[in-house]
Amino acid sequence: MHSKDQICHEExxxxxxxxxxxxxxxxxxxxxCGSGLGMLADALKCQDSFKYSDIxxxxxxxxxxxxxxxxxxxxxGKTCVCMQGRFHMYEGHSLxxxxxxxxxxxxxxxxxxxxxxxxxxxADSYSCGDIMIIRDHINFPGLAGLNPLNGPNDDKFxxxxxxxxxxYDKSLRKMAFDICKNMGVSQYVQEGVYCMVGGPNFExxxxxxLLHRLGVDAVGMSTAPEVLVASHCGMRVFGLSLxxxxxxxxxxxxxxxxxxxxxxxSKMRSETLQVLVTELISRMDINNxxx
Ligand SMILES: O=P(O)(O)O[C@@H]1C[C@H](O)[C@@H](CO)O1
Numbered sequence: 651m652h653s654k655d656q657i658c659h660e661e662x663x664x665x666x667x668x669x670x671x672x673x674x675x676x677x678x679x680x681x682x683c684g685s686g687l688g689m690l691a692d693a694l695k696c697q698d699s700f701k702y703s704d705i706x707x708x709x710x711x712x713x714x715x716x717x718x719x720x721x722x723x724x725x726x727g728k729t730c731v732c733m734q735g736r737f738h739m740y741e742g743h744s745l746x747x748x749x750x751x752x753x754x755x756x757x758x759x760x761x762x763x764x765x766x767x768x769x770x771x772x773a774d775s776y777s778c779g780d781i782m783i784i785r786d787h788i789n790f791p792g793l794a795g796l797n798p799l800n801g802p803n804d805d806k807f808x809x810x811x812x813x814x815x816x817x818y819d820k821s822l823r824k825m826a827f828d829i830c831k832n833m834g835v836s837q838y839v840q841e842g843v844y845c846m847v848g849g850p851n852f853e854x855x856x857x858x859x860l861l862h863r864l865g866v867d868a869v870g871m872s873t874a875p876e877v878l879v880a881s882h883c884g885m886r887v888f889g890l891s892l893x894x895x896x897x898x899x900x901x902x903x904x905x906x907x908x909x910x911x912x913x914x915x916s917k918m919r920s921e922t923l924q925v926l927v928t929e930l931i932s933r934m935d936i937n938n939x940x941x
Contacts, residue, residue, distance in 0.1 A: 655744035656801045662750070665707040666757035673698040675722035677731040678936040680755040681927065682876060684767035685909070686715040686916025687892065688734035693928050694723025702735070707754075709747045711735035715913045720751075726932035731755060738872055739791065740850040745798035749879040753807060756883045762822075762934065763880040764927060765889040768912045769870035770852070770897040772862040773842060778896060779919055780838045781926070782868050783826050784818050784889035788845040789874035796848075798875045799882055808882035817881045822888040822930065829929045835922055842867030844891050846874035852907050858897045869897060888930070892919055 670676075675698060683690050691697075702708045702718040711718035716735030723730060737748045752763065771780070791797075803810040823841065830839040845861055847853070849871030853861065861869055868891045880887050894915040895907045 655746050657746045657750060659804055659806055661707055662753045662757055665705060665754045668706050669700070669754070669758060672700065673722045675729050675731070677722060677729045677755070677758055677760050679728060679730045679762045679764065679931055679934070680752070680760045681730060681732040681764045682736050682766065683732065683734050684736070684872065684892065684916070685713065686768060686913040687766050687920065687923060688715070688717045689920045690766065690924055690927055691719075691721040691732040691734050693924050694721055694725055694730060694732060697721055697723040707750065709737045709743050709750060711737065712741050713738065714909065715916065725928050728931050728934070728936055730931065731758065731760065736872055736876070739796070739848055739875070740871060745796060745875050749798040749875050752876050752879045753883065756807065756885065761885055762936070763876070763885045763887050764930070765873050765876055765887065766923065767844070767870045767873045767891050768894040768916055769844060769868035769891040770895045770907060771868050771893045772858065772897050772899070773840070773867040776840055776867065776893050776896070777838065778893055778915055780840050780893040781830075781835075781919065781923065782840045782842050782844070782891040782893060783823050784844045784891060785823065785841050786818060786843050787874050787877065788843060788864065788866060789878070790845060790847050792874060792878070798879050808884060812882045814878070814881065817877060817887055819886045819888055822886065822934070825933055826888070826926065826930055829926055829933070833922070833925060840867070844873060844889065845869045847871060853897055855898060855901055858899045861897075862899060868893060890923065892916055892923065
């Protein structure tokens with residue numbers, strides 16, 4: 651039985667077929683841009699781009715810093731598709747809608763997903779503007795039963811009980827570190843645990859302290875659902891968080907965070923992230939799926 655939020659295989663296929671009929675590009679890599687990080691798509695050559703509102707079945711972006719455009723193109727000879735803007739649960743989308751594009755990408759032939767996000771840091775050693783390579787995540791909505799894989803399993807995509815240990819590909823993480831070293835930016839590159847919370851409010855101090863005690867390095871409002879669905883259908887996954895703010899953990903601290911400040915910091919590191927992602931994709935062995 652399918653709930654009203656369930657999306658059937660034919661709907662993913664319909665959107666994939668429409669896209670395949672509109673572009674000659676056949677991407678192997680998909681990139682999801684976090685808040686203010688849409689410029690990652692600017693590096694793509696020979697672009698075909700589509701407004702989300704023109705793509706059958708696609709949800710719409712409602713958040714500032716998420717343009718709502720799907721861009722196909724070439725990066726150093728590798729064909730990619732890039733989401734300039736993602737969907738969040740707090741916008742009112744079901745998790746099936748939040749992750750809809752990922753399954754469409756699978757049907758387009760994508761085998762590697764690169765996720766990016768803006769996040770607040772809990773780790774004391776992190777600074778604003780740091781880039782965190784995601785080693786692992788804690789999915790708070792998921793632990794509470796809000797999971798995009800809920801409902802009847804679609805066996806054409808993957809197994810009922812997918813493992814999630816090692817979900818962030820180790821060799822891609824190592825490759826990213828090497829690239830950062832070559833770029834001379836290692837001093838602001840970290841590796842850590844991302845935690846998804848539901849949002850849209852930023853954390854209270856008590857919540858921030860809880861997350862800190864749990865070993866969370868960075869907190870945000872996205873990423874985990876897309877990663878689960880990508881891994882479920884056999885994609886390899888790489889993730890980056892841009893630390894746009896330090897999460898307030900002290901009652902003595904009068905700082906507050908806001909979305910505009912998040913977008914400002916995203917802009918500041920956009921060029922570095924673009925070079926890092928481009929270099930990572932250029933070094934990937936796309937055909938046999940090994941780094
Ligand atoms: O799409 P991401 O996770 O980058 O967006 C973050 C979380 C909220 O949507 C927003 C808060 O500023 O940025």
